[in-house]
Amino acid sequence: MDTLYTADHPSAAQILFDCVAGSRAYGTAHAGSDEDIRGIFVLPAAAYLDLAPPPNQIADARSNVVYYSLRRTLELLAAANPSLLELLYMPADCVRRSSPEMEQLLRQRALFISRRCAEAHIGYAFSQIRKARGQNKWINQPKSEQPPRKEDYCHVVTRDRLAGGPAPCRPQSLAASGLDLAHHHAARLEHARDVYRLYDGGDAARGVFRGDALAVESIAADEESARFAGLLLFNEQGWKQALADHQNYWTWRRERNEARWRQQETGELDFDAKNLMHTIRLLLSGKAILERGEPLVRVTGEPLQLLRDIRAGRYRYDEILSMADAIVADCENLKARSDLPEETDAAAANALLFRLTEAWEARCR
Numbered sequence: 001m002d003t004l005y006t007a008d009h010p011s012a013a014q015i016l017f018d019c020v021a022g023s024r025a026y027g028t029a030h031a032g033s034d035e036d037i038r039g040i041f042v043l044p045a046a047a048y049l050d051l052a053p054p055p056n057q058i059a060d061a062r063s064n065v066v067y068y069s070l071r072r073t074l075e076l077l078a079a080a081n082p083s084l085l086e087l088l089y090m091p092a093d094c095v096r097r098s099s100p101e102m103e104q105l106l107r108q109r110a111l112f113i114s115r116r117c118a119e120a121h122i123g124y125a126f127s128q129i130r131k132a133r134g135q136n137k138w139i140n141q142p143k144s145e146q147p148p149r150k151e152d153y154c155h156v157v158t159r160d161r162l163a164g165g166p167a168p169c170r171p172q173s174l175a176a177s178g179l180d181l182a183h184h185h186a187a188r189l190e191h192a193r194d195v196y197r198l199y200d201g202g203d204a205a206r207g208v209f210r211g212d213a214l215a216v217e218s219i220a221a222d223e224e225s226a227r228f229a230g231l232l233l234f235n236e237q238g239w240k241q242a243l244a245d246h247q248n249y250w251t252w253r254r255e256r257n258e259a260r261w262r263q264q265e266t267g268e269l270d271f272d273a274k275n276l277m278h279t280i281r282l283l284l285s286g287k288a289i290l291e292r293g294e295p296l297v298r299v300t301g302e303p304l305q306l307l308r309d310i311r312a313g314r315y316r317y318d319e320i321l322s323m324a325d326a327i328v329a330d331c332e333n334l335k336a337r338s339d340l341p342e343e344t345d346a347a348a349a350n351a352l353l354f355r356l357t358e359a360w361e362a363r364c365r
Contacts, residue, residue, distance in 0.1 A: 002097075013041040013058065016070065016360070017102040019087065020094045026281060027299045028307050037065040038087060040073050040102065042360050070101075070356060077112040078349040080120040082282060082295070085112060091298045100363065101356045108352055113293050115335055116343040121286030121295070122328055128279040129324070143249045150209055151181065153239040156198070158230040171233055179229060181208040185217045186232055194234055199227040208232065276320045277311040283327040290334035 002015045018039030023029040047054045048071070056072040059065060068076070068084065076084040088109040155171035156179055162169060174181070179198065186196040186208045198208070199219050208214060214234060219227065281296075284303055288296040299307060310320060 013043050013054075013067075013069070014360075014364070015067065015097065016040045016042050016099045017087070018067070018096050019090045020096065021087070021090070025086070025090060025094045025297055026307075027304050028277065028281070028311070034064055037096075038083075039067040040070055040087070041067045042070040042101065042357065044361060045357050071353060074349050074353045078344040078346055080112070080114060080116040080343065082117070082121050082124050082285070085117060085295055086285075086297050088112070089295055089297050099360075101360045104356060104359065105352070110293070111348055111352065112344050113289060114341045114343045115290070115338055117295070118286040118289045118331055118335060118340075121282045121289065122331060125279045125282035125286070125324065128275045128282065129321070143246050145250075147246050148239060148242040150212075150214075150234070150236075150239050151175075153235040153242070154181070155233040155235075156230050157233070159228055162230060177230070181232075184208055184229060185219065186214060187219055188216050189231065194236060196232040196234065198229040198232045199224070200229045201227070273311050273313050276317070277307045279324055280310060280320065280327070281307055283324055283331070287327055287331050287334065290331055290338050290340070293340065 016039075018037060019025070020035060021038040022036030023033045024035065041058065043054050054069065056069055058067045073084055073087075077088075088106060151174050154174040156174055156177040157169055157171050158177055158179070161172075181198075183201060183203070183205045184207070185199045185201045185205055187199065189195040189197055196208075196214070196216070197219075206215070214236070281299065284299070285296040288294065296303075309315060315323075
């Protein structure tokens with residue numbers, strides 16, 4: 001049995017199961033599809049007594065290969081996680097290795113089928129719809145390579161405007177104010193969030209910003225009147241959000257599959273067709289849980305052709321949403337007369353975790 005090692009924990013984890021997942025399991029793979037490997041590993045019960053907690057999962061840099069701990073697997077199964085549930089229903093031609101403990105888990109897989117599973121599939125599907133539109137914004141509004149500057153989130157009310165000049169107290173952009181923050185110091189304005197008094201420090205000033213932080217300094221009382229330059233309004237949260245968006249965009253740009261985005265970048269589509277294909281697949285799987293008590297993993301026949309047509313851009317966004325709404329309506333009707341339990345019996349799942357761990361430890365002695 002193969003062993004997994006992690007740099008942050010001394011215990012060796014052994015693989016109970018792994019398979020080829022994703023599009024190759026669903027039947028939607030094409031020549032450019034990645035190979036996704038998913039699996040389950042186990043650790044001795046004593047590993048969970050260590051002060052350094054063992055990992056919940058072990059993955060490569062791009063998460064094309066992901067192994068979940070047995071404990072985390074049962075935790076996510078009990079929470080009706082769609083990605084973990086499908087591991088219990090993998091087509092035989094996708095399974096690369098298994099174990100007696102995995103076979104025992106498969107015999108108990110009905111424990112994790114509930115109405116909550118169908119609801120989780122629907123919820124996850126609609127998160128894919130939001131993602132499809134959100135990433136389209138990145139296609140149509142690409143971000144520059146330079147990260148957002150703090151100064152672009154600064155506005156100023158200069159001293160003359162405070163004193164009753166034109167448009168009194170109306171903030172200007174920092175650029176329009178003509179002030180150079182490198183030649184100023186800032187002091188916090190009492191009882192006002194994100195507002196600071198600005199003082200001209202001339203050539204001896206150390207600047208308002210030092211690295212990523214706004215430096216707050218006290219000013220001698222007898223110098224305040226002469227050096228006061230105005231009020232600074234710094235939208236720090238807006239800058240931090242813009243910085244996070246910039247980082248997320250460029251991470252996506254570095255890691256995306258270029259072929260997948262070609263249709264959007266050329267203007268053929270205004271959404272991520274692959275995400276919407278998975279939206280419909282997830283909804284069909286949720287419906288299958290309510291109809292026959294298990295998720296749909298390997299798709300065949302007309303449903304498979306439908307998924308391929310969606311990915312190929314043969315349907316408009318509103319047409320796909322109409323399909324999704326129709327499947328959700330079917331699910332609501334099925335759920336009303338379903339005899340599935342509301343959710344997984346947590347005590348039974350916990351007992352199963354103990355039995356599987358004990359069985360593995362006894363076998364490996």
